[in-house]
């Protein structure tokens with residue numbers, strides 16, 4: 001599914017030197033290794049502030065709290081994402097309201113959100129939190145319209161989308177505040193847990209920095225209840241090295257995605273969609289969006305059998321995500337039931353992520369597509 005060793009091999013020496021510098025200076029938490037990464041990350045994304053923190057989950061939490069979302073507020077998001085997209089809203093003390101997804105991109109559907117905003121659940125909604133799923137930006141033009149019409153804040157869950165763009169603007173700089181994850185499988189990855197908040201607002205940045213250190217502006221003087229969400233110096237150092245290569249890696253991911261497209265078309269398996277018939281529906285790059293292909297996700301019937309078939313041939317695949325968030329036991333209190341979000345539920349039954357990473361070779365992709373062809377024919 002993902003061979004991280006292929007990324008590590010050429011960077012081995014550079015990464016060890018970066019780690020050694022941290023050891024020499026003994027700067028293990030925040031400090032210059034993290035500050036240097038924050039400066040370089042902000043410059044690369046074209047945002048005023050980048051705040052390194054302990055994980056993508058904490059970044060979401062800091063983004064929400066930094067933007068002033070808390071008790072009494074509601075935030076609209078998607079039921080088809082990683083758990084943290086919703087749990088962070090609840091941990092910020094707010095209420096999570098869900099709306100269904102677009103079956104083509106799997107991203108939050110602006111029309112479904114508008115319907116929610118116009119209904120009784122729209123009361124108390126202060127923000128929308130779209131997720132740039134699989135490395136493709138959500139339709140930001142539509143969400144900007146909703147932001148203006150309903151006077152809301154927009155918060156990006158950009159955990160899977162370092163380098164993705166919407167109409168030339170990079171994810172992380174599209175909204176009031178955004179959250180990234182550097183979990184080791186992400187397209188920009190740390191050697192452990194790490195995350196980042198980005199914003200163009202001085203005020204939100206200042207609050208996020210304060211909250212990441214137990215609500216301290218001055219050492220041991222606590223203005224608010226924050227939490228420990230600091231980034232380690234080792235992670236900052238590693239991420240500073242990898243930041244120099246991420247554009248090239250994202251470019252390579254786009255090449256891999258194009259090759260999958262071509263191979264599936266050549267095999268006669270590609271179907272128009274959005275729902276599968278006998279073959280596979282390929283992922284779609286929306287015009288105006290620059291996809292970074294964090295995942296290459298096909299849709300197919302008999303998905304579970306296909307996954308087992310691939311596993312028997314030692315081909316990795318993954319389901320992101322098998323259970324929509326409104327059907328998770330931990331989120332029953334949201335009050336939704338099976339059938340509440342038919343698109344998310346159907347996607348959960350049909351999606352399959354295939355191996356994709358910058359170093360994936362063409363012959364390996366041919367093996368994947370040949371196996372899928374064998375299964376479907």
Ligand SMILES: Cc1ncc(COP(=O)(O)O)c(C=O)c1O
Pocket residue numbers: 055056057058060081082084085131157159160180181182183193194195
């Ligand atoms: C969409 C999304 N949001 C949030 C997160 C949480 O990030 P982390 O695992 O770094 O806490 C992830 C990553 O797992 C994610 O994919």
